[in-house]
Amino acid sequence: MAGTAQPWLRRLFSGRSVVIGLPYAWLLLFFLLPFLILAKISVSEMENVVFKDLITYKDGLLQLQLKLSNYVFITQDALYYKTYIASLQYAAATTVLCLAIGYPFAYFMARARPERQPLLLMLVMLPFWTSFLLRVYAWKGLLSEHGWVYDAIVGLGLDQVLLAAGFISAPGKLMNTPFSLVLGMTYTYLPFMILPLFGNLAKLDVRLLEAAADLGASPWVAFWKVTVPLSKAGIIAGSMLVFIPCVGEFVIPELLGGPETLMIGRVVWDEFFSNNDWPMASAVAVVMVLLIIVPLALFNKYQAEAQEAGK
Amino acid sequence: MAGGPAGGDAAYLSIQDVVKDFSGYKAVDHVSLDIAKGEIFALLGSSGCGKTTLLRMLAGFEMPTSGRIVLNGQDMAGLPPYERPINMMFQSYALFPHLTVWQNIAFGLQREGLPKDQVAARVDAMLKLVQLGKFAQRKPHQLSGGQQQRVALARSLAKQPQMLLLDEPLGALDKKLREETQIELVNIIEQVGVTCVMVTHDQEEAMTMASRIAIMSEGSFLQVGAPADIYETPATKFVADFIGNVNLMPGTVEVDEVDHVVIGSADCKHYVGHGITGTHGMAVTVALRPEKIHVSRHKPADDYNAAHGTIKELSYFGSFTVYHVELPSGARLKISQANTARHKDDELTWGDAVWAHWSRSAHVVLTQ
Amino acid sequence: MNTAAFNRLFARGWLSLGYAFLYLPIVALIVFSFNDSPLPNVWRGFTLKWYAALPDDREMLAGLWLSLRIAFFTACGSVVLGMLAAFTLVRYRRFTGRTAFSGMVSAPLVMPEVVVGLSLLLMLVSIQRAVGFPERGMLTIWIGHLLLGMAYATVVIQARLQDLNPQLSEAAMDLGARPWQVFTLITLPMIAQSLASAWLLTFTVSLDDVVLSAFLSGPGATTMPLVIFSRARLGLNPSVNAVATLIVLVVAIGVLVASYMIARNERRRAQELAAAGHA
Numbered sequence: 001m002a003g004t005a006q007p008w009l010r011r012l013f014s015g016r017s018v019v020i021g022l023p024y025a026w027l028l029l030f031f032l033l034p035f036l037i038l039a040k041i042s043v044s045e046m047e048n049v050v051f052k053d054l055i056t057y058k059d060g061l062l063q064l065q066l067k068l069s070n071y072v073f074i075t076q077d078a079l080y081y082k083t084y085i086a087s088l089q090y091a092a093a094t095t096v097l098c099l100a101i102g103y104p105f106a107y108f109m110a111r112a113r114p115e116r117q118p119l120l121l122m123l124v125m126l127p128f129w130t131s132f133l134l135r136v137y138a139w140k141g142l143l144s145e146h147g148w149v150y151d152a153i154v155g156l157g158l159d160q161v162l163l164a165a166g167f168i169s170a171p172g173k174l175m176n177t178p179f180s181l182v183l184g185m186t187y188t189y190l191p192f193m194i195l196p197l198f199g200n201l202a203k204l205d206v207r208l209l210e211a212a213a214d215l216g217a218s219p220w221v222a223f224w225k226v227t228v229p230l231s232k233a234g235i236i237a238g239s240m241l242v243f244i245p246c247v248g249e250f251v252i253p254e255l256l257g258g259p260e261t262l263m264i265g266r267v268v269w270d271e272f273f274s275n276n277d278w279p280m281a282s283a284v285a286v287v288m289v290l291l292i293i294v295p296l297a298l299f300n301k302y303q304a305e306a307q308e309a310g311k
Numbered sequence: 312m313a314g315g316p317a318g319g320d321a322a323y324l325s326i327q328d329v330v331k332d333f334s335g336y337k338a339v340d341h342v343s344l345d346i347a348k349g350e351i352f353a354l355l356g357s358s359g360c361g362k363t364t365l366l367r368m369l370a371g372f373e374m375p376t377s378g379r380i381v382l383n384g385q386d387m388a389g390l391p392p393y394e395r396p397i398n399m400m401f402q403s404y405a406l407f408p409h410l411t412v413w414q415n416i417a418f419g420l421q422r423e424g425l426p427k428d429q430v431a432a433r434v435d436a437m438l439k440l441v442q443l444g445k446f447a448q449r450k451p452h453q454l455s456g457g458q459q460q461r462v463a464l465a466r467s468l469a470k471q472p473q474m475l476l477l478d479e480p481l482g483a484l485d486k487k488l489r490e491e492t493q494i495e496l497v498n499i500i501e502q503v504g505v506t507c508v509m510v511t512h513d514q515e516e517a518m519t520m521a522s523r524i525a526i527m528s529e530g531s532f533l534q535v536g537a538p539a540d541i542y543e544t545p546a547t548k549f550v551a552d553f554i555g556n557v558n559l560m561p562g563t564v565e566v567d568e569v570d571h572v573v574i575g576s577a578d579c580k581h582y583v584g585h586g587i588t589g590t591h592g593m594a595v596t597v598a599l600r601p602e603k604i605h606v607s608r609h610k611p612a613d614d615y616n617a618a619h620g621t622i623k624e625l626s627y628f629g630s631f632t633v634y635h636v637e638l639p640s641g642a643r644l645k646i647s648q649a650n651t652a653r654h655k656d657d658e659l660t661w662g663d664a665v666w667a668h669w670s671r672s673a674h675v676v677l678t679q
Numbered sequence: 680m681n682t683a684a685f686n687r688l689f690a691r692g693w694l695s696l697g698y699a700f701l702y703l704p705i706v707a708l709i710v711f712s713f714n715d716s717p718l719p720n721v722w723r724g725f726t727l728k729w730y731a732a733l734p735d736d737r738e739m740l741a742g743l744w745l746s747l748r749i750a751f752f753t754a755c756g757s758v759v760l761g762m763l764a765a766f767t768l769v770r771y772r773r774f775t776g777r778t779a780f781s782g783m784v785s786a787p788l789v790m791p792e793v794v795v796g797l798s799l800l801l802m803l804v805s806i807q808r809a810v811g812f813p814e815r816g817m818l819t820i821w822i823g824h825l826l827l828g829m830a831y832a833t834v835v836i837q838a839r840l841q842d843l844n845p846q847l848s849e850a851a852m853d854l855g856a857r858p859w860q861v862f863t864l865i866t867l868p869m870i871a872q873s874l875a876s877a878w879l880l881t882f883t884v885s886l887d888d889v890v891l892s893a894f895l896s897g898p899g900a901t902t903m904p905l906v907i908f909s910r911a912r913l914g915l916n917p918s919v920n921a922v923a924t925l926i927v928l929v930v931a932i933g934v935l936v937a938s939y940m941i942a943r944n945e946r947r948r949a950q951e952l953a954a955a956g957h958a
Contacts, residue, residue, distance in 0.1 A: 035798050130931075285793065299789055303785050
């Protein structure tokens, strides 16, 4: 009898099942399960921080009660759906800016002499390792009145340009505007764009560009026809690493944004901490996840492909 | 197709009807083989033929789907690699980069739990065998390719295994080094006296190093035998073509006698000086090795075993020249001739009309 | 000016401006930490008083101590979980739910923290209501940070593990090493550096985290970032500048030392990799 039990038992506790099982169990318990609970609470009725049961059995009647009013409210109330859209817009703007600044940056880093590259890389990593909270806080000072950047911008009259473009609402007021928000987010997430791009571009075979030149392509053409397509994986990785977290960003809008730059992360926070409305906060969070599911899947696909290519 | 060891020794390694099936794809398809103690045996084939899979099953990294592997009377079924008395020298050498040469060689001995002085004695003996005593404290990246290979060999012999496996042993070396290493490698293996199975896609490697070869294709053995046997007496067209270069001429049996056969081909008549198992009128293929054919401007005396044609290509290899002669039917003969004299007055060249001729014992008649 | 020279100038210019952009806030933080004025925006004079006041700042010190402890345990736990996850992804090609596993491991890297924090909190509260454990505090913060840290650690360790020649483990097994011995004697020494990198990275991530800590903390468990955040929300505060400068200093030294050691190891590692045979 022990003989028949053994192979099954042995497999359960074999090295392989422990190695796979431990992190898997951890993730199921602390990542997946919370999501399910989040979804459940978003449709629950809350009374004094106690949740009513969803399924009740009373007098021979099995009832399932899903409070969908939170979701209805989200879709109907302009504040909510406008905030979602605004969050997506800010995140998109940040991603585009990070790409515009970060791609040439990573490109020039990758083309620098090999001996210099570790130094260049380290100089990008250093701010990344320094507390992001503190650096965002520093921008608060830089953009407030008499701050260095404030003086530079107002001094050059650039604030009129920003006003005309609608990024600030009044001349001379740079803080708590869409401008300061996007600037802060671009600043914070720039290394997340540069690093994967650099990793990708540094591995680019220079001989491919030589072959393109040999076949008659000018450097500009070679760049668009060879370099950019080959760095597609890096572009996608970097963009997802910027876009997805930006949608739900909380700290930067809180410190650098204002009442007119409401982002969905702050809505979740306020519903939870200020209004103590846990179901509502959950519903807002669930909708946020649904919005980013497509980019999330894209990111996942890239990760899997990168693993395959790495072999 | 099974092969037995020469001389009729009891099989030291017995591979019995082994099959390896990867979800419907048979990488190794019913292979059986007996290898004698002390033999150096080569599995020769192009990539994807299953030779590496078979080797890995011997080492224990793969388990056969069916069949048995028996080494020195012990069934290897279910034994993981670390419990088998078999050691392998990997294609990439797989030397542990963070350990010194000494530690690399000692690794296997330490896993056995041998006392320190025994380990040291064995490692020193191995270092002496491969002549790397001076490099004991170096790390692998501080050694040349040839030196790394010797460390890998020493490491795989340190535990005095019952069988040594070599995975493309000379693959990573350049040509000059390969020639020297071939001989050295065989010497060391024979000195130690260990039974050896090697895997390679390089014919030269197999023929020079092994005492017996198995030609493998699509998971099964096509022919097993000594190098000379396989070269001079290939069993099929495939084997004849696989090993070395060959001219294949289809023909029909016109005269079938006990001591000689005449086969008619498109461009000539072959007089074969021995009988074959076949019938009058049977379709056969005559295989002729390029070096068995002579080429000259003069018509030979024999009407048989001669063909007339024009030199279309010639490749000069220094020690020999290969002529491609086009025959009237359009078929081409590859003829290899040693350049025995430094200069010849009537050097053969492109466009020359020549006669190709060969002896009555030069043919191999193939029915498959 | 010919195109080559222009290109070089353009490249240098772009990089310089980029670096200036990246470092501007850091420089500003440091400069104004010495500013003799309650408004860390207008320069009034040089002073060290903000630094002198730090040892008396109980709130900040308590937060720092808590954050350091949480970061330490997060780093240790993340490296263990990350190593297991990296192994799973690299060594085990086929098992049920592999795609799900892969997705869950990397998701915390990008998922907005408010979502992760809220959902984790809701679950922990449910558990607490059912079994009376755990109380919100250091333990719950640690769990949240571990989730995030594991994602980072897995990325770092996996990259190194993939580079490893699989024939090395096979050779070790062939020579008589059991799987556990292969791990401790061969694999572990070879990935040691990536484990250290992962440890440092997750330490930093934990030390710096605001949102997860906010959702998962309890009374008496205020981490340093939360202290800084609440002060920063209210306005500019020179004590924050002083702390910031110290942190920047420590990080800078750490990164410099680590970079130097990594560069030295990289050169040696490249040689070793070539010698060990890249599969």
